[in-house]
Amino acid sequence: MEMNLKCAYCKFRYCYKGVKDEERLPDFCPMKSETETIKSITELYREENVGKVYVQSTINEKEGYEVVRGRLIPVRPRILELIEFSEKMNYKRIGVAFCIGLSDEALRISKVLEERGFKVYSVVCKCGAVDKTALGVPEKYKLRPGEFEAGCNPVLQATLLNKAETDLNVIVGLCIGHDILFTKHSKAPVTTLIVKDRFTGHNPLIALFTSYHNRMIRRKEEKY
Numbered sequence: 001m002e003m004n005l006k007c008a009y010c011k012f013r014y015c016y017k018g019v020k021d022e023e024r025l026p027d028f029c030p031m032k033s034e035t036e037t038i039k040s041i042t043e044l045y046r047e048e049n050v051g052k053v054y055v056q057s058t059i060n061e062k063e064g065y066e067v068v069r070g071r072l073i074p075v076r077p078r079i080l081e082l083i084e085f086s087e088k089m090n091y092k093r094i095g096v097a098f099c100i101g102l103s104d105e106a107l108r109i110s111k112v113l114e115e116r117g118f119k120v121y122s123v124v125c126k127c128g129a130v131d132k133t134a135l136g137v138p139e140k141y142k143l144r145p146g147e148f149e150a151g152c153n154p155v156l157q158a159t160l161l162n163k164a165e166t167d168l169n170v171i172v173g174l175c176i177g178h179d180i181l182f183t184k185h186s187k188a189p190v191t192t193l194i195v196k197d198r199f200t201g202h203n204p205l206i207a208l209f210t211s212y213h214n215r216m217i218r219r220k221e222e223k224y
C-alpha cells in the first residue's frame with residue numbers, strides 16, 4: 001500500500017497538542033491510519049536497546065533548556081549535548097570520522113572530548129591513500145583528471161573504528177553519500193556533529209532562508 005505521509009504539510013500538529021479526536025485529524029494523519037503501528041512501536045521503547053538511548057536523550061533534551069520568565073530558553077550547544085549524552089550513556093571510547101577539509105575542527109573536537117575524559121579515536125576520510133579509480137570512480141570524475149586523487153574511504157573509516165571498539169562514532173563533515181556508507185558500516189551507533197555543506201560553511205539551513213540560495217535550489221536549469 002502506498003503510504004501518504006505528509007506531516008510537513010500539516011497545520012494542526014494535533015500529535016503535539018495531544019488531541020486524539022479522530023474527526024479533527026487530517027486525512028493523511030498516521031494517527032488515523034496507523035493506530036496499530038503506533039501501539040506496537042510504543043512497546044518497543046520498553047526494550048533495553050531502544051529505551052536506554054531514548055530516555056537519556058530525552059533527559060538531555062530537558063537539560064538543554066532553562067525556564068526564564070515562563071519560557072524555555074536553550075542553554076547548551078550541540079557539542080556539549082554530545083558530551084553530556086555520552087556521559088549519561090557511559091560511553092568511554094568515541095570515534096571521530098572526519099573530512100580532511102575539517103581537519104582543524106576534528107582536532108578541536110578530539111581535544112575537547114579528551115579533556116572531558118573520553119578516549120578518542122579519529123580517522124580522516126582520505127585514510128588508505130587509495131586512488132579514486134581503485135574505488136570504482138571513472139578518471140573523468142576526479143577533481144583533477146589525470147592526477148593521483150585519494151578517494152574518501154568511509155568504509156575504511158568505519159572498519160578502523162570498529163576495530164578500535166568505539167562506543168559511539170561522530171561524523172564530522174563527511175560528504176553526502178559517504179556519511180551513508182559510514183553509518184551503514186559502523187558497528188557503534190553514529191551521530192552527526194557537523195554536516196558537510198561546502199557552500200554555506202556547513203550550515204545547510206541558510207539555503208532555505210535566503211532568496212539567492214532559494215532560486216538556486218529550486219530552479220535546476222540555472223547555473224550560478
Ligand code: SF4
Nearest residue numbers: 007010013014015029
Ligand atoms: S501526526 Fe497527524 S496531527 Fe501530527 S503533524 Fe502529522 S498529520 Fe498533523
